[in-house]
Amino acid sequence: MPYSRRDLLMLAGHLGLAGAVLPRRALAAPDRPISFLEAGFAPVHDELDVKDLIVRGEVPRQIAGAYLRNGPNPAYPPISYTYPFDGDGMVHAVTFADGKASYRNRFVTTAGLRADRRAGRTIYGSLLAPVPPDARFVPPDGDPSPIKNVANTNVVRHAGRILTIYESNLPYEITSTLETKGRYDFAGKLSGGMTAHPKIDPASGEMLMFRYSLRPPFLVYRVVDPSGAIVCDVSIETGASFMVHDFSFTTNHVVFFLCPVVLDLAAARAGEPLLSWQPERGTRIAVMRRDGTGDVKWFTDDAFFVFHFMNAHEAQGRITVDYVQHGAFFTAPGAPPCLWRAVLDLGAGSIKRTQLDDRESEFPRVDPAQEGLANRYGWLPVRLKGNHPGTFGAIVRYDLQAGRSAVHEFGPDREVGEPVFVPRPDPRPGGRSEGDGWIMTYVYDRTTDGSVLAILDAVDIDKPPVAEIVMPRRVPHGLHGNWLPA
Ligand SMILES: [Fe+2]
Numbered sequence: 445m446p447y448s449r450r451d452l453l454m455l456a457g458h459l460g461l462a463g464a465v466l467p468r469r470a471l472a473a474p475d476r477p478i479s480f481l482e483a484g485f486a487p488v489h490d491e492l493d494v495k496d497l498i499v500r501g502e503v504p505r506q507i508a509g510a511y512l513r514n515g516p517n518p519a520y521p522p523i524s525y526t527y528p529f530d531g532d533g534m535v536h537a538v539t540f541a542d543g544k545a546s547y548r549n550r551f552v553t554t555a556g557l558r559a560d561r562r563a564g565r566t567i568y569g570s571l572l573a574p575v576p577p578d579a580r581f582v583p584p585d586g587d588p589s590p591i592k593n594v595a596n597t598n599v600v601r602h603a604g605r606i607l608t609i610y611e612s613n614l615p616y617e618i619t620s621t622l623e624t625k626g627r628y629d630f631a632g633k634l635s636g637g638m639t640a641h642p643k644i645d646p647a648s649g650e651m652l653m654f655r656y657s658l659r660p661p662f663l664v665y666r667v668v669d670p671s672g673a674i675v676c677d678v679s680i681e682t683g684a685s686f687m688v689h690d691f692s693f694t695t696n697h698v699v700f701f702l703c704p705v706v707l708d709l710a711a712a713r714a715g716e717p718l719l720s721w722q723p724e725r726g727t728r729i730a731v732m733r734r735d736g737t738g739d740v741k742w743f744t745d746d747a748f749f750v751f752h753f754m755n756a757h758e759a760q761g762r763i764t765v766d767y768v769q770h771g772a773f774f775t776a777p778g779a780p781p782c783l784w785r786a787v788l789d790l791g792a793g794s795i796k797r798t799q800l801d802d803r804e805s806e807f808p809r810v811d812p813a814q815e816g817l818a819n820r821y822g823w824l825p826v827r828l829k830g831n832h833p834g835t836f837g838a839i840v841r842y843d844l845q846a847g848r849s850a851v852h853e854f855g856p857d858r859e860v861g862e863p864v865f866v867p868r869p870d871p872r873p874g875g876r877s878e879g880d881g882w883i884m885t886y887v888y889d890r891t892t893d894g895s896v897l898a899i900l901d902a903v904d905i906d907k908p909p910v911a912e913i914v915m916p917r918r919v920p921h922g923l924h925g926n927w928l929p930a
Contacts, residue, residue, distance in 0.1 A: 480527030484835065484859050484888035484921045487517040487531065488549070494916045495546045501911035503543045503899065504882070506869050508930040510539040510620075511884050511897070513861070514599040514608055515922020519557055520566040524573035527834075528923055532557050533596030533608050535622050536886075536919050538897050541930070545897075545913045550622035552608045555585065556592035568592040589613075593627075597640035598924035602651040603672030606928075609640040611655070611689065633674040634666070640924065641690040641752070642668075646813050652698060652734065656688045658709050663688065665698060665736060678736035684708065687719070687773075692756035692765050693734065693816050699756055699765055699788070700730040703749040705773045721773045723747035729795065731763060731788060743788055743795045749773040754783070754808035757818040763788040766822065766844070768806050769799075780804035783824070783842070801849070803827070803840065807862035807924070811878050811902075820845045821879040821903065823863040828853065832890075835859040835921070839885060841905035850906045854898070857890040859921065865902060866927045879903045882910060884927070886919050895919040 481487065516531025525531065533552035538545055551557060559581040560566045567582075569575030574590030582588050593613035600607055607615040607628060614637055617628040629635070642653035649670030656663050661679030663686070669675045680700070685707040692699045704725040712718035729743040754766040765786045771779030783800040808824040820843060825836035838853040839860060854860055863883045870876040883900045897913040 513925025553624035555587035694758040
């Protein structure tokens with residue numbers, strides 16, 4: 445554990461005090477508070493197994509595999525709640541075979557959730573208002589932290605293991621039928637958790653990941669080989685602790701954006717906020733060889749914030765990174781998050797940033813075969829006029845080569861989540877062209893309080909859906925997920 449119990453209490457306590465960096469925009473609409481426990485965000489409590497779901501349209505028979513998606517879903521009424529940090533992880537899986545679809549959902553049965561179940565209520569607080577759990581319900585191998593490891597942010601498969609991830613703690617492994625196996629530490633080689641956004645290189649089969657910490661080493665980069673073994677473990681000297689949610693990689697390099705959201709234990713001990721937005725530091729970018737050798741190259745620019753990267757690639761001594769830029773942490777007034785590009789010149793040490801779009805967006809994804817390579821296409825949800833705060837009403841497909849985009853609007857009162865790309869199976873190695881496949885995303889309808897899983901042609905995104913799978917009940921808005929081919 446990188447954090448002591450005292451540190452965690454201090455972290456959480458100061459997060460609560462650090463009003464200047466709280467996600468005000470995400471938490472409150474101008475005229476009424478947003479509840480991330482209502483409408484499309486409200487948790488569900490049943491764990492279902494439903495075969496042969498109703499399909500509008502036709503599911504392509506080539507689609508074989510499962511779409512797994514994780515997200516916060518508090519099992520008990522929370523003592524306090526801040527989306528998206530809190531809430532027990534719940535994985536929703538839609539499995540496809542022979543043109544039919546089935547659904548299963550399960551809580552990630554973390555040690556903290558097991559303790560809650562023993563108590564019959566939640567005994568944990570939240571990231572912003574931690575409550576030390578009642579020790580009577582926490583066994584020796586339980587979760588004693590006042591901030592529960594909820595394993596709610598992403599679900600990935602690598603080396604045959606399916607991991608649910610919460611970035612500040614160890615992942616939980618689940619089975620293909622969504623039963624929780626337990627915490628997973630890579631044969632004892634992972635301490636202190638892993639990013640919820642590990643990257644799987646389609647060329648090498650490696651999984652690249654990192655973690656940030658309150659104490660030195662503040663940033664640790666790791667490589668997991670295709671068999672699932674950690675084979676590279678390198679500290680990057682950052683001089684301070686920065687909150688880093690995601691990163692990007694290319695054929696030869698990894699790229700970390702150190703936006704000035706700083707965690708400072710010494711400040712916290714002196715009564716100052718532990719977490720603070722320090723724009724005077726600017727945003728620094730670290731570029732390192734993927735094998736961890738050689739010097740880290742640093743780039744500096746004005747302050748901005750990034751949660752999520754679309755992709756990165758390198759050519760002729762330059763690294764191009766596409767990402768969703770926030771003006772500040774979370775969002776600066778009048779500067780909604782939207783798609784930007786940074787080009788890093790490794791020889792000159794210079795950086796050039798360009799805004800690619802002005803539509804408010806987040807959760808960008810690419811065709812997984814293009815991860816780390818130049819990608820023509822990218823997909824992300826965008827907010828439309830009239831969309832409720834915190835929700836998106838359309839999926840945009842960018843053609844970054846042509847500088848064009850196409851939009852699929854889902855209609856009034858329909859809200860979408862992260863798009864996931866489903867490649868069209870092709871037995872020929874390298875036979876499939878980029879973008880040949882489908883986009884899946886959950887669509888929540890406010891008027892019916894129900895959900896469908898929409899399947900869209902990935903390139904011709906503006907066409908009517910190929911199919912809509914009618915979910916047996918609402919699937920709450922969540923965070924991240926992935927397509928797991930059969
Ligand atoms: Fe994320």
